[in-house]
Amino acid sequence: MARAFRHASLATGAVLCLMLVAAALLSLVWQPYPTADIDVAAKLAAPSAAHWLGTDGLGRDVASLLLVGSRNSLAVGAVAVGLGLLAGVALGCAAAAAGAWFDELAMRACDVGFAFPALLTAIMLSAVYGPGLWMSVLAIGLFNVPVFARITRTAAAAVWSREYVTAARAAGLGPVAITLQHVLPNIAAALIVQASISFATAILAEAALSYIGLGTQPPQPSWGRMLSDAQTLMFQAPMLALYPGLAIMLSVLGLNLVGDGLRDWLDPRLARSP
Numbered sequence: 001m002a003r004a005f006r007h008a009s010l011a012t013g014a015v016l017c018l019m020l021v022a023a024a025l026l027s028l029v030w031q032p033y034p035t036a037d038i039d040v041a042a043k044l045a046a047p048s049a050a051h052w053l054g055t056d057g058l059g060r061d062v063a064s065l066l067l068v069g070s071r072n073s074l075a076v077g078a079v080a081v082g083l084g085l086l087a088g089v090a091l092g093c094a095a096a097a098a099g100a101w102f103d104e105l106a107m108r109a110c111d112v113g114f115a116f117p118a119l120l121t122a123i124m125l126s127a128v129y130g131p132g133l134w135m136s137v138l139a140i141g142l143f144n145v146p147v148f149a150r151i152t153r154t155a156a157a158a159v160w161s162r163e164y165v166t167a168a169r170a171a172g173l174g175p176v177a178i179t180l181q182h183v184l185p186n187i188a189a190a191l192i193v194q195a196s197i198s199f200a201t202a203i204l205a206e207a208a209l210s211y212i213g214l215g216t217q218p219p220q221p222s223w224g225r226m227l228s229d230a231q232t233l234m235f236q237a238p239m240l241a242l243y244p245g246l247a248i249m250l251s252v253l254g255l256n257l258v259g260d261g262l263r264d265w266l267d268p269r270l271a272r273s274p
Contacts, residue, residue, distance in 0.1 A: 010261025016254025024074045027067035035064050035221050044237050056226070056240055057233055065221040066247055072133070072222055073251065076215075077202040079137050081195055084144020089191065091145070092152025093183060096160055097175040107153065110146035118143040118205045122214045136215040140202045151194050155187040193263045200255035207248050223248050 032052065039059035047054045053062040095106040116124075122131075122139035129135060159165060159182065168178050209215035210224030218225065223244040230240035 007261045007265060009257045010265060013254045013257025013259075013261055016250055017258055020070055020074060020251050020254065023067055024071040027071045031061075031064040031067055033061040033064045035060060035068050036219050037061070044233070053243055054237070054239065056229060057237075062226075062240065062243055065226055066223070066243060068221040069223045069226065069244065070247065070251075072216055072220065073203045073206055073248075076133065076137050076140065076206040077199045080140035080202045080206075081144060081198050083137070083141030084148050084198065085191070085195055087141075088145045088148025088150075089152045089184075092149040092154075093156055093179050095149070095153045096156035096183070097179055103153070106149065110149050113142070113146035116143070119208065122209050126214050131214045131217060133216045133220070136206050136209045139209070140205050143205075144198050144202070147198060148191070148194065151190060152187060155190050156183045159183045159186045189262075193259050196255050196259035196262060200252040200259070203248065203251050203255070207244075 037060065039055070041059065042051070042055050043057055043059040045051055045055040045059075051061050051063070053066070056062055056065070091106055091110075095103040118140045121142055122136055125135045125139055126132075156179075160178075165178055165182055168182060173181070206215055207222070207224035207227070210222040211228045213228070215224055216222035226244040227241055230237070230244070233240055
């Protein structure tokens with residue numbers, strides 16, 4: 001733990017991630033103004049004591065929009081990564097344990113999944129069911145399934161070749177028991193690192209989908225939607241694009257730094273001197 005706190009990437013990323021979580025939690029209990037409040041007379045107001053970061057083109061408080069947008073980004077990332085993690089780990093562990101034709105079939109299915117990125121999947125789902133927040137979650141989650149399945153299968157296959165797994169099989173343990181007792185604990189570090197990186201990708205994907213109108217729908221705030229609304233006001237109020245852009249950048253940077261730091265911290269072979 002002492003080495004973890006001294007690790008620059010991990011410490012910096014943890015601070016940025018804690019700021020994101022704190023903003024999301026704060027938005028649950030307090031906001032400077034309700035995000036649905038529109039004050040046309042105060043539109044495009046400069047930062048002041050009344051509006052810390054100013055107002056947008058509809059007179060909504062930018063600070064409130066950023067706070068609630070952090071909550072949406074965090075929720076989308078957590079649910080989408082959780083969906084991909086559960087389904088992908090289950091598929092990868094099953095492929096590594098079964099081997100033979102099932103392993104080959106599962107990996108070819110993952111190859112097909114990689115042909116449909118989150119944006120394309122969201123477009124297809126929106127065409128059938130209409131755009132919305134949950135369509136974004138489903139699209140990003142489905143894209144994460146083959147990612148986690150590939151990583152899990154590769155790492156689990158290496159564990160299955162170890163002597164202690166052979167001893168466990170000789171002792172009469174079945175594939176499920178070996179997976180739970182030996183495989184998952186030994187590949188957990190790789191999964192945690194990938195989860196943090198996928199979380200960052202999910203936040204970027206949600207912002208991109210909201211930007212083109214396929215993600216979070218008005219009047220619910222979203223960082224991507226804020227960027228979309230600000231593009232027509234770039235010369236009048238450039239800060240409206242800067243605020244959500246910085247929020248996205250710092251969130252993704254923090255999660256990537258956490259992933260890099262966890263990789264070094266959890267794998268002694270990659271540990272670097274602080």
